[in-house]
Amino acid sequence: MSAGPSLDDIRVAARRIAPFIHRTPVMTCASLDALAGAKLYFKCENLQKTGSFKIRGATNAILQLSAAEAARGVVTLSSGNHAAAVARAAAARGIAAHIVMPKNAPAVKCRAVEGYGGVITFCEPTFEAREAASRRLVEETGGVLVHPYNDRRVIAGQGTAALELLEDVPELDVLLVPVSGGGLLSGNAIAATSVRPSVRVVGCEPANADDACRSLKSGHIEKNATADTIADGLRAQLCDLTFGILRERVDEIVRVSEQEIVEAMRLVWERMKLVIEPSAAVAVAPAVGRAVRGEGKRVGVLLSGGNVDLSALPF
């Protein structure tokens, strides 16, 4: 068995974070149903505080710090939604947040972090430079690292989304979740398969950053040689913890082309009037493209976030 959180951990997390997050709505759309040949239920984490699901895991981790740990603040590394979530969750607890961001991170994401009071340390935009910078910050500040996904508390927090979705739509047949480092998929796969063992959990991944798909096939953690995808939230790679959970709990990983991502994003904007980011569209594409044998079924789609730079849209 993996060392992932249990359903109980996720249930406790849900109660712990409830005062600090939105219970996001589940939306439906007749015209997307028609395309999918299925009944789609969209869990709208784009409407979540900070504009993505990440506030769930960050809040769950930060609320569990001891007073002594909290006094030293937290450290994380992220160029995007997790950075803003940690900054906000730290601010809610009144503690410092040190965020390592690549120096090419979008200005809008940096502003969001600073708007929540986070302190940014810029580094070279490589995996190694970010890891090194965050280690150095932990040493210097004594702060606790809140990793974006290699953290049971974070994974438990993310899983609360599926818990809510299954409360609203108990008889779900399929659940589509984007996968990057695997924190969101791990937490929601544990929650969904525990509450409803018959549900089929499908990870959705850009074909241009398909490490999870290849890893589950080969049985080893595979790396992304490149991650050239518009889905800027899905460029990370699995870690031992999330890989173990995915092997146990996930039925399938589907790969989505860049064109499919943009088309699905546009569909949701046009038909549902919801701003979603490309990473969220990765879980929409297999539904409307009928790539997951969901026809005639009740299919949950986790819309992971809505943070996009409106000055640089792909349409």
Place this chain on the structure above:
Amino acid sequence: MSAGPSLDDIRVAARRIAPFIHRTPVMTCASLDALAGAKLYFKCENLQKTGSFKIRGATNAILQLSAAEAARGVVTLSSGNHAAAVARAAAARGIAAHIVMPKNAPAVKCRAVEGYGGVITFCEPTFEAREAASRRLVEETGGVLVHPYNDRRVIAGQGTAALELLEDVPELDVLLVPVSGGGLLSGNAIAATSVRPSVRVVGCEPANADDACRSLKSGHIEKNATADTIADGLRAQLCDLTFGILRERVDEIVRVSEQEIVEAMRLVWERMKLVIEPSAAVAVAPAVGRAVRGEGKRVGVLLSGGNVDLSALPF
């Protein structure tokens, strides 16, 4: 007294149309509240069927046709949301819809009308040509004209939005509604001031098409010499019916610049993750710009629609 619909008419309309429309959510947003210095309640008609409030009035009118009238179908003139709404409401009743549209109407709007089974007649893009074409169609087909706003049934239908909003937020202090031909503002002003007499109803209008503002000041219906505004749903003018209702029920009309419209639209997209069209942003701008003495108050904002051409965004 004007010959507008009564609160009872609007209540009956609400029951009549309920099976055919969405009860749209009322959303809130902490960061827009901070800008406004007020508690804002957004009635999300962008999430309504056909992407705008127009389905309310169209449905209310079409459901009241006698069997003999219905058999001859309906006629309307609109380049935008009312056209799609009439087409859809007619389809729901299984009757024909003939729509006069200017020949420069956006292709996406024409596709929406045709998608609902509406039959389009193109005409020159002038007020006179559209009126003449619709009169001709009424003569030829024997169909009933469902005017976009010069129609008590349509006005009563539109007013059901404020009825719902006040059910969800009974203690509203201010209500902001876009104004064009005045159907939406008339219906919602009647509903809101009848249910809650203390509410201050404010019409919101592009400064570049400010006939309503000038009309209420002069006491006569004033025309727009031009209507050069990005708010493509707000280029029409008041008629006798709506002018009379506005004089009785509306406290103020505020004028909004083109830049304010685009900025407010962008704010809602970025912070609320909602796709709204420029016409809806016209009611957001006075709230976030503190132009309506709403500070410290509960302010309702009617987000009238979300139909935009994603290929031609102003940002």
